[in-house]
Amino acid sequence: MKNLSPRQREILKLVQEKKDLSIEELRQALGISQATAYREIQELSQMGVVAKIPGGISQIESSSDRCVQCRGETNARTTFIIEQKDGKKLSACCSHCGMMALSNNSNVSTAMTIDFVYGKMLNVSQAWYVLNSAVVLCCSPSILSFSNREDATRFTQGFGGEVMDFINAQKNLNKMMTLIQI
Numbered sequence: 674m675k676n677l678s679p680r681q682r683e684i685l686k687l688v689q690e691k692k693d694l695s696i697e698e699l700r701q702a703l704g705i706s707q708a709t710a711y712r713e714i715q716e717l718s719q720m721g722v723v724a725k726i727p728g729g730i731s732q733i734e735s736s737s738d739r740c741v742q743c744r745g746e747t748n749a750r751t752t753f754i755i756e757q758k759d760g761k762k763l764s765a766c767c768s769h770c771g772m773m774a775l776s777n778n779s780n781v782s783t784a785m786t787i788d789f790v791y792g793k794m795l796n797v798s799q800a801w802y803v804l805n806s807a808v809v810l811c812c813s814p815s816i817l818s819f820s821n822r823e824d825a826t827r828f829t830q831g832f833g834g835e836v837m838d839f840i841n842a843q844k845n846l847n848k849m850m851t852l853i854q855i
């Protein structure tokens with residue numbers, strides 16, 4: 674990192690830890706005045722190391738390894754990949770976000786999810802899903818993917834949840850998410 678003052682490094686560290694901070698949080702964390710906080714944010718955002726958001730700062734998002742749906746970090750164990758007809762690849766953090774992203778995308782060519790037990794990639798339409806089990810690795814309600822129905826069923830015997838094929842899993846997820854929003 675070039676030419677950052679010790680205070681700017683400190684700010685950058687805070688932003689990396691917390692992802693975003695309000696001016697007030699920044700002011701308190703560093704014991705600086707509001708004017709100084711504004712000035713530092715201005716400088717750091719001009720250098721392109723942080724992003725200015727209303728009332729504060731946030732981490733710059735490196736789009737490639739962030740979930741297309743929730744902007745969270747993608748996770749190798751639960752990753753979900755959408756390939757668009759234009760060749761663009763989108764990754765989602767888990768089947769939950771992947772299915773949400775699929776329902777909002779009319780440009781999908783294929784989509785792949787990863788088997789929770791064996792870690793191999795599967796076409797989403799061939800996978801089986803366990804919704805709402807006690808194992809929440811990423812987004813909630815959790816959705817885990819399995820390459821066959823038996824593994825999925827066995828999993829629910831230990832951890833609860835419901836086994837569904839792709840169509841039903843997506844339908845149920847959309848329903849649950851609508852209920853949560855109300």
Ligand SMILES: [Zn+2]
Binds near residue numbers: 741742744766767812
């Ligand atoms: Zn996500």
Ligand SMILES: [Zn+2]
Binds near residue numbers: 767
């Ligand atoms: Zn997720």
